[in-house]
Amino acid sequence: MSELMLRTLLAAGLIGMGGLTAGLAASPAAAQDAPQAAEDQAQPQARPQVGTAVAAVVNDHPISTFDVQQRVRLMMATSGAQLSEEALVQMQRQALRDLVEERLKLQEAERFELTIPDEAVDEELARIAASGGGSPEALARDLAQQGIAIETLREKIRAERAWEELVQGRYGPRVNISEGEVEDVLADLREQSQTEQFLLSEICLPLESQAQAEQMRQVGMQMIDQMRQGVPFQALAEQFSACPSAARGGDLGWLRRAEMSPEIAQIVQNLQEGNVSLPVPTQDGMMVMVAVRQKRDAAEAGEPSYQVAYAGAPKSLGREAAETGFARLKQANPCTGDALSVDLGEGVGVNALPMMPASAFAPQFQPVLADLERGEQSDILESETAFHSVLMCARDEGLGLPSRGQIENRLAAEELDRLSRRYLRDVERDSAVDLRIATGG
Known part of the structure; x- marks a missing residue:
C-alpha cells in the first residue's frame, strides 16, 4: 500500500479499530497465511466460494472467515511493525468484533428501513481518495495489491454512515446543552487560564467488565513495547483506540486541567513532556494511555x-x-x-x-x-x-478560551457519542450473536 493511500485511510478513520472488547480469538494461522493467498484475492470480486468457514452468525446472518481475514489484512497493512503472536491474535479478535458491530448496525438500520445508497458510498470513497491526492480506482488497486477487496471499505462506510443517521435521528433532538453547562465549562477554563497547557494524545481500550482490566492492561503494555520499537503512537491510536480521537491519531489538542477528566489530569500531573503513561482504568469504562507531547505556560491575556x-x-x-x-x-x-x-x-x-x-x-x-x-x-x-x-x-477576555459555540458543540458530540455506545450495547444485548471460532481470555 502506498504511503499516501495509507495516510488517507488512516485519516479517514476507515482502518481504525472500534475497541478491544471482545474475547474472540481466531487461530493466528489465518492471518499469518494471508500473504500466501494475496495473489488469489487481489481482485475485489475474488470472494472464495469453497473452503470459507463461518466465523460468526449475527441474527441468522453469517460472517465468514474470509471477511475476518480481509479485515485483518487491512489492519496488518497499517500496523507498521512486526506483530507478536499475542498482538496478532488480539487483532483477529478485534477484526471479528468490528464486523459483528457493523452487521448489528446495518441490521438495525434495516429495521428502521434506512438504506445508504451506493451513490452515497461512492461519494464518500471519492472524498477519501481525493483527500490523499488519488482516485477511487487507484485506492482500489492499492488495496488489491495487499489482497484487500475494496468492498471491505465500502461495507464499513455503509455501516458507519447508517449508524450515524440512526443515532442522530433517534438521539440528536434529545441532546440539549444548557447555558449552565456551557457556563460551568467556561468558568472552569477561566479559573485555570493561568495554569499550564498540555498537548495530549490518547489511546482508549474499552473495559466491558472489571474482569477484563488485566487483559487490557497487558494489551496496553504490548503497545508500549511496540512504541519502543519505533511504532508511532499515532498509528497505534488510529488502529486500536476506541475513543473518537482515534480518527485524529489520538490527538486531543491543547488542554488545560479543567478540560480533562480527573483520571487524565492525575496522569498528566505526573508525566514528563514526551512520555507515555502506563495503562490506567477510568470511570468511563476505559483503559487509557496518555502521551504528553508538549507543555506550555498559559498565554498572557491579550486584547478582549x-x-x-x-x-x-x-x-x-x-x-x-x-x-x-x-x-x-x-x-x-x-x-x-x-x-x-x-x-x-x-x-x-x-x-x-x-x-x-x-x-x-x-x-x-x-x-x-x-x-x-x-x-x-x-x-x-x-x-x-x-x-x-x-x-x-x-x-x-483575550485568554484564548474556546467560544461558547465550540464548547456547546464539543459537549453535544460527547453526549451523542455516549448515547451511541449505549444504543449499540442495547442492540447487541437484544440480538443473537453466535461466535463460531475459538474464544480466548
Whole structure:
C-alpha cells in the first residue's frame, strides 16, 4: 500500500479499530497465511466460494472467515511493525468484533428501513481518495495489491454512515446543552487560564467488565513495547483506540486541567513532556494511555473581544421613544443572527456585530463594553446626533478560551457519542450473536 493511500485511510478513520472488547480469538494461522493467498484475492470480486468457514452468525446472518481475514489484512497493512503472536491474535479478535458491530448496525438500520445508497458510498470513497491526492480506482488497486477487496471499505462506510443517521435521528433532538453547562465549562477554563497547557494524545481500550482490566492492561503494555520499537503512537491510536480521537491519531489538542477528566489530569500531573503513561482504568469504562507531547505556560491575556447587538436611533426621534425601543432589545433576540422577534419601533435600528477586538469599537463605547457581562445591556448612550445602546452577546477576555459555540458543540458530540455506545450495547444485548471460532481470555 502506498504511503499516501495509507495516510488517507488512516485519516479517514476507515482502518481504525472500534475497541478491544471482545474475547474472540481466531487461530493466528489465518492471518499469518494471508500473504500466501494475496495473489488469489487481489481482485475485489475474488470472494472464495469453497473452503470459507463461518466465523460468526449475527441474527441468522453469517460472517465468514474470509471477511475476518480481509479485515485483518487491512489492519496488518497499517500496523507498521512486526506483530507478536499475542498482538496478532488480539487483532483477529478485534477484526471479528468490528464486523459483528457493523452487521448489528446495518441490521438495525434495516429495521428502521434506512438504506445508504451506493451513490452515497461512492461519494464518500471519492472524498477519501481525493483527500490523499488519488482516485477511487487507484485506492482500489492499492488495496488489491495487499489482497484487500475494496468492498471491505465500502461495507464499513455503509455501516458507519447508517449508524450515524440512526443515532442522530433517534438521539440528536434529545441532546440539549444548557447555558449552565456551557457556563460551568467556561468558568472552569477561566479559573485555570493561568495554569499550564498540555498537548495530549490518547489511546482508549474499552473495559466491558472489571474482569477484563488485566487483559487490557497487558494489551496496553504490548503497545508500549511496540512504541519502543519505533511504532508511532499515532498509528497505534488510529488502529486500536476506541475513543473518537482515534480518527485524529489520538490527538486531543491543547488542554488545560479543567478540560480533562480527573483520571487524565492525575496522569498528566505526573508525566514528563514526551512520555507515555502506563495503562490506567477510568470511570468511563476505559483503559487509557496518555502521551504528553508538549507543555506550555498559559498565554498572557491579550486584547478582549466582544460580540454585541447595537441599537441606534436619531436624536430627532426623541429620548423617550429611543428608550422605549431600546427596552425591547433583549426580547428581540438580536444575538441569534436571525430576524428580530420583536419590532423595536419606527426609527430604531439594530445591527448584530460579529466578534471584534475592543480597539475596533469607537472610544466612547470601549469602557461601557468592558463593564458589560454576557446578556447585559448598557444604559442609553447619547452622542451629538444619535442615541445608542449595546447588548453584550458574547465576550472573549483575550485568554484564548474556546467560544461558547465550540464548547456547546464539543459537549453535544460527547453526549451523542455516549448515547451511541449505549444504543449499540442495547442492540447487541437484544440480538443473537453466535461466535463460531475459538474464544480466548
